Amino acid sequence: MFPPSxxxxxxxxxxxxxxxxxxxxxxxxxxRDAFERxxxxxxxxxxxxxxxxxxxxxxxxxxxxxxxxxxxxxxVTAAADARAGAPVVVYAAAGDEALAARAVSLGVDDYLVCxxxxxxxxxxxxxVRALFERDADDRSPETRSYRVxxxxxxxxxxxxxxxxxxxxxxxxxxxxxxxxxxxxxxERFxxxxxERFxxxxxxxxxxxxxxxxxxxxxxxxxxKGVTERLDVRFVDADGVSRLFELSLxxxxxxxxxTGVVGIPRDVTDRETATTxxxxxxxxxxxxxxxxxxxxxxxxxNDRARDVFGEVREPDLGERIWDxxxxxxxxxxxxxxxxxxxxxxxxxxETYSEPYDxxxxxxxxxSPSGLSVYFRDVTTRKRHxxxxxxxxQRLETVLQNLPVILSAFDAEGVFTMSEGAGLxxxxxxxxxxxxxxxxxxxxxxxxxxxxxERGLSGEAVDARxxxxxxxxxxxxxxxxxxxGEVSELLGVAIDVTNxxxxxxxxxSLQAVTQDFILTESVEEVAALAVEVVPELVPDADATVxxxxxxxxxxxxxxxxxxxxxxxxxxxxxxxxxxxxxxxxDAAAVDDRLLSPDSDAASVLRVPLGSxxxxxxxxxDAFLDVDEDLLELLGSTVTSALSGTVREQELRNREADxxxxxxxxxxxxxxxxHDLRNPLAIATGYLDLGMESGERAHLERAANAVDRMxxxxxxxxxxxxxxxxxxxxxxxxxxxxVDHAWRFVDTGDATLVREELFTxxxxxxxxxxxxxxxxxxxxxxxxxxNQTASGDAAEHGSAGSRIPSDDxxxxxxxxxxxxxxxxxERDTPPDEPLTVRVxxxxxxxxFYVADNGVGIPENIRERVFDxxxxxxxxxxxxGLAIVDDIADAHGWSVSLSESAEGGxxxxxxxxxxxxxxxxxxxxxx
Numbered sequence: 001m002f003p004p005s006x007x008x009x010x011x012x013x014x015x016x017x018x019x020x021x022x023x024x025x026x027x028x029x030x031x032r033d034a035f036e037r038x039x040x041x042x043x044x045x046x047x048x049x050x051x052x053x054x055x056x057x058x059x060x061x062x063x064x065x066x067x068x069x070x071x072x073x074x075x076v077t078a079a080a081d082a083r084a085g086a087p088v089v090v091y092a093a094a095g096d097e098a099l100a101a102r103a104v105s106l107g108v109d110d111y112l113v114c115x116x117x118x119x120x121x122x123x124x125x126x127x128v129r130a131l132f133e134r135d136a137d138d139r140s141p142e143t144r145s146y147r148v149x150x151x152x153x154x155x156x157x158x159x160x161x162x163x164x165x166x167x168x169x170x171x172x173x174x175x176x177x178x179x180x181x182x183x184x185x186x187e188r189f190x191x192x193x194x195e196r197f198x199x200x201x202x203x204x205x206x207x208x209x210x211x212x213x214x215x216x217x218x219x220x221x222x223x224k225g226v227t228e229r230l231d232v233r234f235v236d237a238d239g240v241s242r243l244f245e246l247s248l249x250x251x252x253x254x255x256x257x258t259g260v261v262g263i264p265r266d267v268t269d270r271e272t273a274t275t276x277x278x279x280x281x282x283x284x285x286x287x288x289x290x291x292x293x294x295x296x297x298x299x300x301n302d303r304a305r306d307v308f309g310e311v312r313e314p315d316l317g318e319r320i321w322d323x324x325x326x327x328x329x330x331x332x333x334x335x336x337x338x339x340x341x342x343x344x345x346x347x348x349e350t351y352s353e354p355y356d357x358x359x360x361x362x363x364x365x366s367p368s369g370l371s372v373y374f375r376d377v378t379t380r381k382r383h384x385x386x387x388x389x390x391x392q393r394l395e396t397v398l399q400n401l402p403v404i405l406s407a408f409d410a411e412g413v414f415t416m417s418e419g420a421g422l423x424x425x426x427x428x429x430x431x432x433x434x435x436x437x438x439x440x441x442x443x444x445x446x447x448x449x450x451x452e453r454g455l456s457g458e459a460v461d462a463r464x465x466x467x468x469x470x471x472x473x474x475x476x477x478x479x480x481x482x483g484e485v486s487e488l489l490g491v492a493i494d495v496t497n498x499x500x501x502x503x504x505x506x507s508l509q510a511v512t513q514d515f516i517l518t519e520s521v522e523e524v525a526a527l528a529v530e531v532v533p534e535l536v537p538d539a540d541a542t543v544x545x546x547x548x549x550x551x552x553x554x555x556x557x558x559x560x561x562x563x564x565x566x567x568x569x570x571x572x573x574x575x576x577x578x579x580x581x582x583x584d585a586a587a588v589d590d591r592l593l594s595p596d597s598d599a600a601s602v603l604r605v606p607l608g609s610x611x612x613x614x615x616x617x618x619d620a621f622l623d624v625d626e627d628l629l630e631l632l633g634s635t636v637t638s639a640l641s642g643t644v645r646e647q648e649l650r651n652r653e654a655d656x657x658x659x660x661x662x663x664x665x666x667x668x669x670x671x672h673d674l675r676n677p678l679a680i681a682t683g684y685l686d687l688g689m690e691s692g693e694r695a696h697l698e699r700a701a702n703a704v705d706r707m708x709x710x711x712x713x714x715x716x717x718x719x720x721x722x723x724x725x726x727x728x729x730x731x732x733x734x735x736v737d738h739a740w741r742f743v744d745t746g747d748a749t750l751v752r753e754e755l756f757t758x759x760x761x762x763x764x765x766x767x768x769x770x771x772x773x774x775x776x777x778x779x780x781x782x783x784n785q786t787a788s789g790d791a792a793e794h795g796s797a798g799s800r801i802p803s804d805d806x807x808x809x810x811x812x813x814x815x816x817x818x819x820x821x822x823e824r825d826t827p828p829d830e831p832l833t834v835r836v837x838x839x840x841x842x843x844x845f846y847v848a849d850n851g852v853g854i855p856e857n858i859r860e861r862v863f864d865x866x867x868x869x870x871x872x873x874x875x876x877g878l879a880i881v882d883d884i885a886d887a888h889g890w891s892v893s894l895s896e897s898a899e900g901g902x903x904x905x906x907x908x909x910x911x912x913x914x915x916x917x918x919x920x921x922x923x
Contacts, residue, residue: 012056012086013038014128017048017075018063023116027091030121031061031128045070052078057086059128063114065093076106087131091124102249156244159251160260164218167259176264178237207233217248218260225250225257231267242268287376292369295319295336307376311354332361336372339365349377358382404471406490412437412451415487424469424494441466450475454488463495470499497624504535504628508635515639520647521545521610524639525556528632532615533558535628540597543636544568545611552611559616560594568592580605580630582621605633610640655723677703723887727759732845735762736836739769745777746832753837755845758908760888768884769836769847771877772904776834776849779902833899844890844907850899859894 014031018024020043032039037058042048044067051057060079062072072090079088087109103111110127156172174180210232217228228248235241244264251259287304289297297314305313314323327333331350339346345364352359357378364371404425407416414432422429432440441447446464454460454475464471471492478487511531518524525543532541540559544552552568581604592614593599599616603626607613613633615621681703688696732755740750750773758765834849854862863882881904885892890908897903 012058013040013051014059014061015040015042015048015051015057015086016061016063017042017066017070018061018091019043019065019067023114024063024065026119027061027063027114027121027124030119030125034125034129035132043067045074048075049078059089059131060086061089061091061124061128062108063091072102073106076108089124089127089131107251155263155265158262160218160262162222162258164222164260173264176234176236176242207235210234214246217246221248221250221260222257225252225255232264234264242266286373288371288373290369290371291320293340293367295321295370298369304374307355307374335361336363336370339363340370343367349381402494404490404492404494406437406492408437408451408455408488408490410455410485410487412455412488414440421492421494425467447473451488451490454490455485457485463499464492469494469496471495497622500622501624501627504624505631507531507534508628508631512635515635516642518639518643521640521643522555524636524643528613528636529556529558531632532613532629535632536615536617536621536625538619539615539617539625540594540599541613541615542592542594543607543611543613544592545607545640546609555611557594559597580626580633582626603629605629606637607633607640608637610637610644677707681707723889727761727888729757730760730762730765731755731757732765735765736769739766739773740834742766743770743773743777745773745834748777748832748834751833751835753835755836755838758888764884764887768881771881772847773834775877776847776851776902777832779851779854835897839905839907842907843909844905846903846905848897848899848903849901850897851901853896853901854894856896862894863892 014035014037016024016028016031016039018027018041024041028039028041040051042051048067048070052060057079060075062075066072066075076088079086089110089112090103090108091112091114092103093114109131112123112127114121115123156170156176158169158173159167161167213230214232217230220226221228227250230246230248232244232246233241234244243266245267247263247265249261249263250257251261287307288299288301289304290299292298296317296319298316300308300314300316308314308323312323314320321327321333324330324332331348335346335348335350343365345362347360347362349358349360351357357376358381359374360377361372361374363373402421402424403419404421405416405419406414409415413436414434416430417427417432418429422431437451438448441451444464444466446462447466450460450462450464450473454477457477457479459477460473460475462473462475464473472495473490473492475488475490477485478489480486508531511527514527515524518527525545528543529541532539540557542557542559543555545555547553583602583604584600592612593602593616597616598618600618601616601620603615603621605613605615613629613636615629617625681700684696684700684703687693688700733752736750736752736755830850832849832851834847836845836847838845862878864879882892885906888908890906892907893905895903895905
């Protein structure tokens with residue numbers, strides 16, 4: 001194989017190429033001990049190539065178990081390409097005829113079968129030594145090939161040259177054919193006649209049809225350089241028909257094929273066994289088929305043909321993967337290859353889409369192929385699947401039902417612990433199996449007592465509290481044939497929510513009577529926040545009631561103090577809702593919770609149109625908590641509605657009483673104030689009738705006018721005292737400006753600051769400012785008093801009785817002349833100025849002047865009906881101002897202005913003020 005080279009075997013190392021293993025280690029040691037030269041080892045493909053390329057190699061030994069990625073062809077080629085060439089020895093495992101044939105075809109120098117029991121590896125050492133010592137002539141290809149085959153082959157072997165002439169036959173061929181090697185060598189194996197070779201076909205040893213298959217295979221090996229395997233029948237020298245498994249491999253270097261190596265193996269016994277096995281397999285109910293090493297069908301029993309026939313029956317010799325579209329990655333492909341790779345049987349179940357069924361497969365590998373048994377298990381699989389589905393559903397139900405299932409032996413030791421209810425105990429299924437129930441529940445006598453009663457044979461039903469939860473438990477004993485308790489079964493259900501609901505309903509029932517007895521919405525709110533912790537432990541609660549502007553104000557709380565002036569405007573959708581809303585505390589308006597609240601969860605409980613109950617807790621609300629608070633919300637809503645109705649009834653009664661009181665006042669005023677002008681009119685009429693003088697009749701007419709004026713004032717007073725019902729937004733700046741223009745103010749000056757908008761009656765507020773302006777002009781300075789006397793106090797510009805009429809301002813008038821500011825003080829020299837503006841410390845406005853003011857000792861009386869300080873006054877002007885303020889829900893007070901005049905202050909108590917108008921001066 002390699003050209004001789006001077007010194008090629010005297011220098012350089014021995015290179016041993018093999019995968020790691022005990023045999024490799026001992027072989028390398030034997031070589032090192034036998035030769036005075038280095039013995040190197042290559043355990044990988046890269047190491048082998050590197051050693052051959054980088055250093056001189058005197059001999060290369062290739063084991064059968066070559067490293068991954070390195071085959072014999074590549075190794076021999078690398079050795080041939082080495083610097084001076086090196087002899088190659090194949091050290092193969094026993095029975096590896098395919099490797100032997102390939103070694104011969106490659107022209108290796110020697111082929112040895114390794115005896116694993118021989119640690120000295122004497123045959124290998126002698127072969128290498130012989131290679132070192134022999135002459136170049138001893139290394140001819142012919143001599144090498146014959147020697148290798150003779151020594152290595154246990155089966156028959158022969159070599160053909162490129163012209164199909166027999167180059168060599170081993171003794172086994174001689175025994176089979178009954179012909180000496182000399183009579184066969186040099187003849188064409190397929191020749192019909194020859195001087196020294198009688199055709200095997202003519203001799204009846206080689207059937208003609210079998211011979212044609214052999215001849216065609218040899219032609220393919222020589223023309224294509226491929227290895228062919230086929231079974232051929234042959235009649236041996238004793239006339240016995242035998243079956244041979246024939247392997248034909250190409251011989252040659254590079255791309256040119258120079259011959260053929262044939263290795264026939266007698267498989268007659270295997271065929272006989274196969275025939276017997278086939279008869280057995282045909283009687284089997286399981287389907288069976290056999291594949292050769294190339295995945296070709298070599299046998300199918302009748303049952304397998306029936307199964308395959310449902311889609312397509314394969315032909316013998318057809319590859320199994322031709323039946324399966326895209327076999328790569330399928331379970332069959334993976335498991336069959338696994339069996340052949342590991343040479344271990346595999347058993348599995350697989351679904352076949354073409355057959356729409358499940359098959360149980362058992363595959364048994366051998367070096368020559370794969371034997372496969374399979375059976376249709378679709379029906380069983382479907383029944384099993386249905387059973388598994390049923391069991392899975394039952395298990396799912398069991399695992400998700402909120403129950404605890406337990407079983408105990410006769411000593412009270414757990415033998416089972418299952419169920420989703422274990423989560424409430426922070427236990428895993430089966431966690432307490434093997435433990436004594438009496439030890440586990442030694443701190444809960446109710447449990448141990450129930451189990452003990454159950455083990456004594458009693459059926460036990462009990463409600464048990466354990467670790468803050470409430471359970472309904474049932475224990476039932478199981479008796480053996482002797483009537484003794486052999487087992488105790490227990491079922492427990494967490495009824496904490498139901499128990500809390502029952503307790504909450506009892507609390508609500510008890511508190512309902514208290515709600516009925518409340519008399520105000522404030523009492524209802526206070527009682528509601530007291531009840532909440534009874535329904536939900538550790539819960540805080542605040543009741544927010546609707547205010548007159550559609551927002552919310554705190555009414556009662558058990559969670560700390562709220563700012564009494566706190567207000568929350570309603571959202572565009574309002575605060576009314578039909579359902580309880582559970583929200584995270586972070587998403588709640590902070591003003592709904594107390595400043596020091598540690599709430600994590602909040603419930604907004606609607607109270608109809610009355611407002612909200614806001615409950616909070618550091619933990620999460622349970623569903624039962626939501627149900628109880630919803631019931632409480634309904635109860636509180638009913639109580640608030642009843643209280644509001646009762647309050648409305650009381651308000652109506654109070655309104656009627658006030659109306660009656662006003663009626664009495666009016667009657668008294670009319671009786672008192674009309675008596676004097678009526679007496680005057682009567683007196684002047686009598687004088688006029690007696691004397692006939694017109695002056696008396698004119699004075700009587702003036703008295704009648706006075707009476708008409710008083711009647712108008714009384715009626716106006718009655719109208720102003722009626723509460724404002726249909727309030728609308730009123731711009732105070734506009735009303736002030738109009739009122740100033742409607743009053744005869746002379747040379748007085750109006751200074752108006754920026755004002756705001758209020759909800760009220762536009763006409764009444766106009767009358768309020770008119771009366772205040774008249775009062776300021778007529779009482780603030782004598783220089784500004786009109787001839788009519790006290791026009792501001794009676795609010796009319798009609799005819800006046802002359803001030804010197806002693807009868808008209810007699811003793812019946814309720815005035816206090818010494819305190820009359822016009823008579824008491826000297827009016828200031830500067831012109832009168834009236835100022836209107838907003839209050840600094842409260843919500844409201846003021847009307848002030850720089851006049852003479854009103855003495856402190858009569859300030860409380862100026863708002864009384866009929867009180868006046870002038871002979872011409874009716875005493876209704878400022879009383880009407882007070883009634884208009886009261887009708888709007890405002891308060892009015894009188895004090896001294898900064899300039900010493902009068903200052904009327906009105907507190908409106910209104911929210912959401914909007915500034916209107918700009919400050920200005922009106923002369």
